[in-house]
Amino acid sequence: MGPASASLNALFDALLYPLGGLPAFWGLLLVSLLSGIGMIAVFKAVSDQERIADLRRRMGGEILGILLHVSSPGTVLRFAGRLIRSNTVYLSCLLKPLLVMALPFMLVWGQLEARYGAEGMEEQVPVTVTVQFRDELPAREDMLVQLTGAGLVPPLVMVQALDQVSFRVVAESRADAELLVNGTAAGIGRTGEWNGSRVLRGFDAAPSLWRLFTPHVQVVRRVSGGPDSGWYSLEGRDYSIFGWHWSWTAVFLVFSMLSALAGARFLRVRI
Amino acid sequence: MLLAASSASAYVGPGAGFGIVTSFLVFINAIVVSLISALLWPVSMILRLCRKRRREFRAKVRRVVILGLDGLSPGIARELMDRGEMPNLARLSHQGSFAEMRTTCPGISPVAWSSFQTGVNPGRHGIFDFLAPDRKRYIPTLSSVKTGSATSRSGIWPFRRTARRPFISLLRRSRPFWGLLRRYGLRSTILRVPITYPPEPLDGHLLSGMCVPDLRGTQGSYTLFSCEKPEDRFTGGLWKELLKTEGGGWSGELPGPETEEGVPASVDISLQRRNDRFTIRVCDHNIELVPGELSRWVELVFRAGGGKVRGITRFCVSEDDTGSPVLYATALNVSPLSPSVPISHPVHYCRYLAGIHGPFATLGLAEDTWALSNGAISAGTFLQQAWSIFHEREMMFFDALRNNASGLVVCVFDTSDRIQHMFWSEGHGTGTPINEMYRRMDGLVGETMSRLGGRDMLVVMSDHGFTSFHTCVDLNRWLLENGYLVLEDGVREVETSFKGVDWSRTRAWSMGLAGIMLNLRGREALGAVEPGIEAQELLEEISEKLLKLEDDDGTKVVNAVYAAGEVYNGPYAEDAPDLIVGTVKGYRSGWSCVTGGVGQRVLYPNEKRWNGDHCHDHSLVPGTLACSMKLDDSGADITDVAPTVLMALGIRPPFYMEGRSLFPEEERE
Incomplete structure (x- = not known):
């Protein structure tokens, strides 16, 4: 899993590097606009445009049929039934592009989430780290926590029932920090200085295929007696547009949709 | 993997995302409108019942269906019925009546169908021919429609502005009998009856027929593309040059409606040969053409009058003696999905029909007789065109029968007229186009009869007969x-x-x-x-x-x-x-x-x-009148149809109608 995940991260690092000098919002905006156009182009290439146009025309006719015969409930019901049937066929037509786009979309989504979804660690702002052990928690005296670039804020809270250990850390600078728990090393916060670099919000020593879609969780080497995974309570990034607070998902969805709409018009895509 | 996805599962790309969102809107829309319709139904039903009580007589039937077969000759029909080649019309005749029907003077479609719909002679509806003379300028004008532009002022001072706006007015006077049905709570569906353009309001739906123009404002002008200019001049169409391109293909310009500068807006076409077929590219459509076969309808978008004007056309490619392509494009029909002129009432009725059944010919005289006359298309292509138009009409007619269960349904089929015009000299023996046409019309009669109930009256009629020229x-x-x-x-x-x-x-x-x-x-x-x-x-x-x-x-x-x-x-x-x-x-x-x-x-x-x-x-060219009910049809005249239909629906014909009800004397009261 590690090499695949690392290659993917490297690829996106390279792709997004040119936007690294921009403020995060502008970087995300550009990525959203390009993603929208890219996805609409893929949709055009993969979908059966003739069939979709035909179904849209037919559904338009069925809606008009309902309006034209509104005083005749029997006819209206017949048209409503036909409309629902056409709509189901239409949805089935969307299945192929949906399946084709699902994997790349989820990869892109994960990468953007990792890069634009959260701030890195702020100076003097404590971050809670929760570490999960697989079987049984080591004894308190056997617990070894070391930090580089950040300081540990006691106490160390051990929850035996959940096999978890929690503690707080405070960054010493905005640079990335590193955590070492019983031999397992993992990064916290940014992996680079530039906007658009990954912000690590956890680690996983026993990764599954799913970790390809969550690059904010660092894939680490498993150490005997070390923890399985961990996660950090980093704040989500807040994007301010005209005084409104937007999450990265809102920015991405809205602007990719707008660019997709414009792209659909420009590329004459039937959706 | 999809099931495992969390936040991404709701949105997999804008295309599919929009599709899914709009689909749910469609579901909600369908349910809401159905509920509203069900809630309104008692009110509209009571209103309709109150109106129906205004009828002067007890209605003989719940619905009258008129199947207009333009130019169906009673003589040929009788002959084929006797030979057993028109069994359905024979059955209708046996069940009700079949007779010759006197047509108007002259027996021309716009005149006769105007008298059919108004129940009066041409002196009362004002249509005497296809063309009307402009007595001040000694030039021919279209008898049924006047188009032009008028200056209109809008806005208030100081923002008042003057603009020239186009107008279209129907010159047929008097009133169609379906216009009277609203008062009695009866709905009508009127399909392609000649001289109904521009459409007049009625309680129901109307699709205009003969005299609907093409996008060039003519009654139908096709375009012929070839590398060599035809030697003879021809009417009814335009010639445009096909230019050879560097890629081994051909290109040309298809002229459409006139712009404000007086020059036609046009779209580019390019043609490529692919083995024994051709591919035409026009307005982002790539259409494969099999030589000698008509393409499907293709939507074209022209930029004229400060906006987009949409039309539809069909192409047919053939090769000349030198092996160069000859491309035929039908007249640019007004697009029923986005009509630039009113061709139906209500305006979205044509959109509804096109949505349900696909694009269809909207031109008044849609079968391209000029193209066949001039040799631009073969007889086979012409027949393919005529029968596909027939099929489109048939779909609309059956749709109307399904959705209008009471009141009036009228549909006129022109295929019978066009085929007889072009193939009369071949006679009507077995295997000829005319014979096949009569048999298919009989099939249509049979299919219609099978779709009607016991309380429906079917009238099969033609406006005139046919003979040689x-x-x-x-x-x-x-x-x-x-x-x-x-x-x-x-x-x-x-x-x-x-x-x-x-x-x-x-x-x-x-x-x-x-x-x-x-x-x-x-x-x-x-x-x-x-x-x-x-x-x-x-x-x-x-x-x-x-x-x-x-x-x-x-x-x-x-x-x-x-x-x-x-x-x-x-x-x-x-x-x-x-x-x-x-x-x-x-x-x-x-x-x-x-x-x-x-x-x-x-x-x-x-x-x-x-x-x-x-x-x-x-x-010498009487029309045909067949009915599923017994009629006193001796000496029947085309103006008698309107009063007969009104009587069947329990309505006293208005005083101005000249025709008589054809129901036998004892049934009239």
């Missing part, structure tokens, strides 16, 4: 040779629109398919005949001489000449031609004479492919 009669040449029409010095022949006629010395002129007009002082711009006795004597003189007109073999050419005063009455009778010339079978007004030309001979052979016609003495 082998000889042209140039009435203007005859008037010239007899001294009634005078040309300016040095002019020997007039191609069209009376250019070169000396009006100060002309006493009579002919325009249209059967009319002769006197050049009457006070009525025509340069009138030379004094109204009153002089005019009357002149009319009698012309009539007498015309009745003596004979062909070289002694065949009498004119069966009867009717004075307008004898055959028409009503407020518009004075707009009629002064004389209507009823030619015998086989003889018809000459091609150029119709539009104001003066040829070189009075009688000459009709060399066009158009070899069947009905523009003869109307008594």
